[in-house]
Amino acid sequence: MKEITCIEDLRQVHKRRVPKMFFDYVDHGSYAEETLRANVEDLKRIKFRQRILVDISKRDLSTTILGDTYAMPLILAPVGSTGMQHADGEIHACRAAQAAGIPYTLSTMSICSIEDVAANVDKPFWFQLYVMRDRGFVKALIERAIAAKCSALVLTVDLQVIGQRHQDIKNGMTVPPQLFKLKNVLDIATKPGWVKGILGTPRRNFGNIAGHLPGSKDLESVSAWVASQFDASLNWRDIDWIRSIWPGKLIIKGILDVEDAREAVKIGAEALVVSNHGGRQLDGAPSSIQVLPEIVHTVGSHIEVMFDGGIRSGQDVMRALALGARSCMIGRAYIYGLGAYGGPGVAKAIDIIGKELSTTMGLCGVNSIHEIDEKVLAE
Ligand SMILES: Cc1cc2nc3c(=O)[nH]c(=O)nc-3n(C[C@H](O)[C@H](O)[C@H](O)COP(=O)(O)O)c2cc1C
Numbered sequence: 001m002k003e004i005t006c007i008e009d010l011r012q013v014h015k016r017r018v019p020k021m022f023f024d025y026v027d028h029g030s031y032a033e034e035t036l037r038a039n040v041e042d043l044k045r046i047k048f049r050q051r052i053l054v055d056i057s058k059r060d061l062s063t064t065i066l067g068d069t070y071a072m073p074l075i076l077a078p079v080g081s082t083g084m085q086h087a088d089g090e091i092h093a094c095r096a097a098q099a100a101g102i103p104y105t106l107s108t109m110s111i112c113s114i115e116d117v118a119a120n121v122d123k124p125f126w127f128q129l130y131v132m133r134d135r136g137f138v139k140a141l142i143e144r145a146i147a148a149k150c151s152a153l154v155l156t157v158d159l160q161v162i163g164q165r166h167q168d169i170k171n172g173m174t175v176p177p178q179l180f181k182l183k184n185v186l187d188i189a190t191k192p193g194w195v196k197g198i199l200g201t202p203r204r205n206f207g208n209i210a211g212h213l214p215g216s217k218d219l220e221s222v223s224a225w226v227a228s229q230f231d232a233s234l235n236w237r238d239i240d241w242i243r244s245i246w247p248g249k250l251i252i253k254g255i256l257d258v259e260d261a262r263e264a265v266k267i268g269a270e271a272l273v274v275s276n277h278g279g280r281q282l283d284g285a286p287s288s289i290q291v292l293p294e295i296v297h298t299v300g301s302h303i304e305v306m307f308d309g310g311i312r313s314g315q316d317v318m319r320a321l322a323l324g325a326r327s328c329m330i331g332r333a334y335i336y337g338l339g340a341y342g343g344p345g346v347a348k349a350i351d352i353i354g355k356e357l358s359t360t361m362g363l364c365g366v367n368s369i370h371e372i373d374e375k376v377l378a379e
C-alpha cells in the first residue's frame with residue numbers, strides 16, 4: 001500500500017479487485033449523474049487563503065460530535081451492501097473507524113447485521129434507519145439497535161422512492177444481485193481474491209432485513225423492491241413515533257432545503273446531515289456544498305449541521321467546515337479503501353484524509369478545528 005497516496009489511488013485498486021457490478025454500484029449515481037458530478041466539482045472550486053509564519057507546530061484535529069470527543073470531524077456514512085465490496089465489510093469498516101477514533105454508521109441495508117457488528121467491535125456505533133411499510137418490523141429494528149447499544153440513530157429521509165441508477169440495471173444489480181448472469185460470471189472469474197473472501201464468510205445477504213427480501217427464486221429490480229418495502233407515506237408526523245421508541249440522539253440525513261432544516265429543528269432532532277445521498281437520488285438537485293451555507297446560517301445555532309457529498313480529500317473536509325459544517329460524512333472515499341484492501345484500506349482512507357486536513361489547516365495558519373471558518377477561504 002506504500003504507493004497509495006490519495007483516495008483516487010484506492011478507487012483504482014477497488015475497480016481492479018471487486019466485480020464490476022459492485023464497483024459500479026458504488027461509483028455511479030442516479031440518472032445523468034449531474035448532482036454526483038456537481039458534488040465533487042463545486043467543492044473543488046472553493047479556494048483557500050494561504051497564511052504564513054504562524055506557529056502551526058501543535059495542530060489538533062480533535063473535535064466534539066454530538067457532545068462526544070472524536071479524533072477528527074469525520075464520520076463513516078451508512079453504505080448499503082458494504083459486505084459485498086469485501087467479505088464482512090461492515091465489521092472491518094467499523095473496526096477501522098473505531099481504531100481511528102471516529103464514528104461508524106451501519107446501514108439498514110448492510111450485509112453484516114446489527115448483531116454481527118456489535119459482537120465484533122469494542123465500542124458503540126451509529127445505526128441508519130430506512131422506514132419500511134411494516135412498522136412492527138421498523139420498531140423491532142430500532143429495538144435491536146437499542147439492544148446493541150448504538151449511540152445515535154441516523155434517519156435517512158431522501159429515499160422514499162429510489163432514483164434510478166442506469167448502471168445497476170445494466171449490470172443486473174437486482175435484489176438479490178444476478179451473480180450468475182453471463183457477463184458477471186466472466187467478470188467475477190477475474191476477481192479471485194474477492195471470490196475467496198466472500199466464499200469464506202456466511203454473511204452474503206442483507207443481514208438486518210431477512211423476511212423482507214424476495215423469495216429465493218424471485219428477482220426484483222431495486223426500484224420494484226423499494227416500492228414494495230419502503231414507506232412512501234413517511235412524513236414529519238411519523239418522527240414522533242420514532243422518537244417514542246428511540247430514546248437516544250436522532251440525526252436526520254438528507255436535507256437540502258432551508259424549510260426542511262427548520263422542520264428538523266422543530267421536531268427536536270439533535271443533528272441534520274446536509275446531503276443529496278451522494279448524487280444517487282434527486283438528479284438535478286444542487287450539490288450539497290451549494291446549499292450548506294444557507295442552511296448553516298438559518299439553523300446552525302439550533303442544531304448540529306453535518307455534511308456529506310463529494311468529499312474525496314482532507315481539503316474537501318476543510319472546505320465544508322469553512323462553510324459551517326461541524327463534521328463530515330464520507331461514503332465512497334472509505335468504500336474505495338475497503339474494496340481495495342479490506343479493513344487496512346479503510347484505515348488508509350481515513351489516514352489520508354486526516355493528514356490532508358492537518359496539512360491544509362497548517363498552510364492556512366490554523367491549529368484547531370473550531371478556528372476553521374470562512375476566514376480560511378480566499379475571496
Ligand atoms: C454504495 C452506496 C450505498 C449507500 N447506501 C446508503 C444507505 O444504505 N443509507 C444511507 O442513508 N445512505 C446511503 N448512501 C449515501 C451515503 O450515506 C452518503 O450520503 C454519500 O455516499 C455521500 O457522498 P460521497 O459518497 O460522495 O461521500 C450510500 C452511498 C453509496 C455510495
Ligand SMILES: CCCCC(=O)C(=O)O
Nearest residue numbers: 080109159222226277280
Ligand atoms: C435500497 C437502498 C440501497 C442503499 C442506498 O441507500 C443506496 O444505494 O444509495
